[in-house]
Amino acid sequence: MVNNDIKNITDLKIGQEGVIKAFSSEYLTPKMLEMGILPGSKVKVVNKTLFNGPLYLNIQGQNIALRHSEAKKIILR
Amino acid sequence: MSKQEVTIGLLGNPNVGKSSIFNQLTGLRQKVGNYAGVTVDKKIGFFSISEDTKAKVIDFPGTYSLYPTSMDERVVLNTFTNPNSPNYPEVVLYVAEAGNLERHLLLLSQIRDLGVKVMLLVTMHDLGHKKGEVYHLNELEKSLEIPVYQVNGRTGEGLDAVKDGLSTMLSQASAPANHQHLYHPNQEVKAITEAIQTDLQVHNAYQALLLAHHYEQLPFLSAAEKERIATISKEHTFQSIKLQVDETMARYNEFTPLVQKAVSKPQEVPGSTTEKIDRILTHPILGPFIFFAILAFVFQAIFTWSEVPMTLIEEAFNGMGELVRSILPAEAWYTSLIADGIIAGLGGVLVFIPQIAILFFLISLLEEVGYMSRAVYLFDSIMQKFGMNGRSIVALISGGACAIPAVMATRTITNWKERLITIMVTPLISCSARIPVYAILIAFAVPSVTVAGFINLQALTFIGLYVLGAVSALIIAFLMKLVFKTQEQSLLMLELPDYKAPHWKNIFTNVYEKVLTFVTEAGQVIIVVSMVLWALASYGPGNSMEQAEQTAVAEAQAQQLDETATADLIAAKQIEVSYAGMIGHAIEPVIQPLGFDWKIGIALISSFAAREVFVGTMATIYSIGSAGEDEDTLRERMDKEVTAEGNKVFTPATSFSLLIFYVFAMQCMATLAVVKRETKSWKWPVIQMAYMGALAYVGSWITYLIMS
Numbered sequence: 001m002v003n004n005d006i007k008n009i010t011d012l013k014i015g016q017e018g019v020i021k022a023f024s025s026e027y028l029t030p031k032m033l034e035m036g037i038l039p040g041s042k043v044k045v046v047n048k049t050l051f052n053g054p055l056y057l058n059i060q061g062q063n064i065a066l067r068h069s070e071a072k073k074i075i076l077r
Numbered sequence: 078m079s080k081q082e083v084t085i086g087l088l089g090n091p092n093v094g095k096s097s098i099f100n101q102l103t104g105l106r107q108k109v110g111n112y113a114g115v116t117v118d119k120k121i122g123f124f125s126i127s128e129d130t131k132a133k134v135i136d137f138p139g140t141y142s143l144y145p146t147s148m149d150e151r152v153v154l155n156t157f158t159n160p161n162s163p164n165y166p167e168v169v170l171y172v173a174e175a176g177n178l179e180r181h182l183l184l185l186s187q188i189r190d191l192g193v194k195v196m197l198l199v200t201m202h203d204l205g206h207k208k209g210e211v212y213h214l215n216e217l218e219k220s221l222e223i224p225v226y227q228v229n230g231r232t233g234e235g236l237d238a239v240k241d242g243l244s245t246m247l248s249q250a251s252a253p254a255n256h257q258h259l260y261h262p263n264q265e266v267k268a269i270t271e272a273i274q275t276d277l278q279v280h281n282a283y284q285a286l287l288l289a290h291h292y293e294q295l296p297f298l299s300a301a302e303k304e305r306i307a308t309i310s311k312e313h314t315f316q317s318i319k320l321q322v323d324e325t326m327a328r329y330n331e332f333t334p335l336v337q338k339a340v341s342k343p344q345e346v347p348g349s350t351t352e353k354i355d356r357i358l359t360h361p362i363l364g365p366f367i368f369f370a371i372l373a374f375v376f377q378a379i380f381t382w383s384e385v386p387m388t389l390i391e392e393a394f395n396g397m398g399e400l401v402r403s404i405l406p407a408e409a410w411y412t413s414l415i416a417d418g419i420i421a422g423l424g425g426v427l428v429f430i431p432q433i434a435i436l437f438f439l440i441s442l443l444e445e446v447g448y449m450s451r452a453v454y455l456f457d458s459i460m461q462k463f464g465m466n467g468r469s470i471v472a473l474i475s476g477g478a479c480a481i482p483a484v485m486a487t488r489t490i491t492n493w494k495e496r497l498i499t500i501m502v503t504p505l506i507s508c509s510a511r512i513p514v515y516a517i518l519i520a521f522a523v524p525s526v527t528v529a530g531f532i533n534l535q536a537l538t539f540i541g542l543y544v545l546g547a548v549s550a551l552i553i554a555f556l557m558k559l560v561f562k563t564q565e566q567s568l569l570m571l572e573l574p575d576y577k578a579p580h581w582k583n584i585f586t587n588v589y590e591k592v593l594t595f596v597t598e599a600g601q602v603i604i605v606v607s608m609v610l611w612a613l614a615s616y617g618p619g620n621s622m623e624q625a626e627q628t629a630v631a632e633a634q635a636q637q638l639d640e641t642a643t644a645d646l647i648a649a650k651q652i653e654v655s656y657a658g659m660i661g662h663a664i665e666p667v668i669q670p671l672g673f674d675w676k677i678g679i680a681l682i683s684s685f686a687a688r689e690v691f692v693g694t695m696a697t698i699y700s701i702g703s704a705g706e707d708e709d710t711l712r713e714r715m716d717k718e719v720t721a722e723g724n725k726v727f728t729p730a731t732s733f734s735l736l737i738f739y740v741f742a743m744q745c746m747a748t749l750a751v752v753k754r755e756t757k758s759w760k761w762p763v764i765q766m767a768y769m770g771a772l773a774y775v776g777s778w779i780t781y782l783i784m785s
Contacts, residue, residue: 029318065450
């Protein structure tokens with residue numbers, strides 16, 4: 001059965017919010033943590049760019065741009 | 078009485094306002110790395126702590142942790158894992174922003190665990206207070222066991238207390254070694270660090286752990302030491318990434334409760350002003366348009382704002398030349414050297430200081446208010462199509478000012494392939510040194526007429542040359558993307574700092590620094606080149622110069638020329654037989670297909686040192702034997718220049734061909750030296766010079782064929 005509850009940041013629309021559950025890339029995890037992107041952090045999508053370009057996110061009050069491919073690795077609760 | 082000097086390190090996350098504090102502490106007592114010479118990757122400044130102690134502050138690059146991803150960040154790791162490094166500071170001033178203390182404390186806790194004496198400077202963001210946050214910094218001081226100060230980088234408020242605190246801290250014998258580390262590794266990790274500590278005689282356990290993580294990249298370790306660490310980590314199956322995640326999480330778990338005690342946050346955080354501005358500025362469709370409008374404004378400003386100061390500088394150099402001629406004896410050889418060689422050459426270039434200053438001013442303004450990172454965000458996906466990174470846009474825009482700082486700005490790009498491509502194409506962006514060349518040649522290439530009612534054709538050509546440079550940069554980048562292969566991951570992960578009002582002192586310092594570099598570096602080259610040129614143009618082999626003069630005088634008498642015309646004729650005949658003339662004639666066959674004569678050849682050769690020398694060279698060649706050193710008279714002289722057949726030398730075809738040559742050719746020793754330094758090999762600057770030279774030659778040749 002497909003679990004519709006598991007989604008990542010790229011599934012959010014502009015203005016929507018979510019809470020980070022985990023990261024699905026070992027390589028990116030420490031870099032996310034360093035920037036203050038932690039499991040349990042609140043995420044809001046502020047803006048997107050055309051053609052699956054980077055996403056403008058507000059994570060726990062700070063603004064961070066992540067590539068589509070990077071944001072895909074952040075699983076939401 | 079000689080002062081005792083102590084080394085202080087300024088450290089913190091990127092965008093934390095470290096440079097404001099650096100400028101507040103040191104004023105203009107700063108040194109920056111010499112581009113062409115030795116590698117100095119850091120900014121150094123000085124200030125007085127007390128009557129007998131002077132502080133040397135090193136402004137380290139901003140980084141999030143001691144696990145670097147870029148070249149810039151690596152500097153911090155290399156210094157702090159090597160207590161023998163000359164840059165190893167006695168005290169670290171750690172700058173953190175009140176709004177995001179948790180994240181800022183990560184690196185602080187790592188530095189603290191290394192046993193370095195550290196002071197925490199908390200900057201109060203203007204917006205932090207508005208969000209209704211309340212800070213109890215003494216709580217933090219107690220729990221972290223390090224002195225905490227509240228400072229304001231904008232006004233310098235609180236920095237006196239920091240200096241007093243520094244005095245006290247320096248008088249203490251050593252760091253409070255007894256304080257608890259914030260990260261307590263498990264037995265498995267302890268076994269590794271203890272093995273490294275005994276084996277390599279490292280005092281600090283956390284330092285040993287960092288060696289285990291990064292030994293392959295650390296330059297100060299010997300091959301034998303690396304071998305030892307490799308063996309130890311293999312014995313214990315050291316898993317670098319997993320341990321890094323464990324460590325980072327453990328640190329957050331340790332200090333997050335401390336921060337929560339020290340900062341009380343309001344329940345609801347309203348949408349910030351920055352977000353509201355960014356709904357428009359980073360709008361998916363509107364955003365790029367606004368970006369190009371800003372660029373257009375920048376170029377407009379460079380030309381309109383600089384008019385008045387440029388005229389003033391021109392007049393000043395005119396006056397100076399005349400003054401020299403009136404004071405020094407007219408027949409003395411050095412009068413001509415000073416007036417025609419040095420003053421003419423220097424004036425031709427220093428006149429561009431206003432344009433360069435305006436360009437650097439506007440670029441640092443964009444950087445300072447926080448717009449630059451938005452441009453990175455907007456253009457990342459396009460840049461990736463051309464094998465680059467969103468961060469490349471910063472280098473390419475800065476390349477419009479000067480390729481040297483632009484090439485250095487690529488250090489923030491983690492991926493080597495993306496960084497290399499950016500470095501290779503950045504010099505194709507027309508830099509400020511091309512401005513003088515373009516300015517003087519466009520007048521010959523196109524008439525000053527207005528088309529479509531309001532567009533000046535010369536201005537349009539100017540923009541066209543910039544676009545040509547930018548488009549070729551993208552094309553070459555795309556070709557390089559196809560050639561280079563890499564497995565390395567590419568990252569964006571970019572912080573978009575809150576917009577803030579510009580801090581003028583930072584901008585002023587930056588512009589001052591850049592202009593000073595231009596004046597001293599370009600000035601030195603130009604003085605030397607001007608003098609050499611003057612000598613080459615004023616002397617010839619044997620008595621050829623006297624013979625040329627006699628022929629010219631005889632010819633003038635036959636044609637019954639007046640005094641000025643005779644002097645001009647003598648000068649023309651003499652320069653042709655001078656050493657410079659001989660060199661020019663020697664390369665003439667090579668450049669003839671491009672429409673260039675031997676005089677332009679001399680200018681081409683001399684501007685291989687730096688492009689802006691072209692105008693100085695033309696001024697020197699044309700002013701020897703004739704008056705006038707400002708640009709207008711040089712333009713008039715060039716306009717009068719005719720070939721043996723009586724045709725004009727600077728026809729539209731030749732001028733256009735020359736313009737195209739300057740768009741493409743790699744004529745800047747300093748940039749080549751910086752590229753060599755940044756890529757650590759002569760291979761890349763050589764390839765760069767070769768491909769740009771080929772583009773220049775072929776481009777000019779085709780242009781000349783079409784135009785004539």
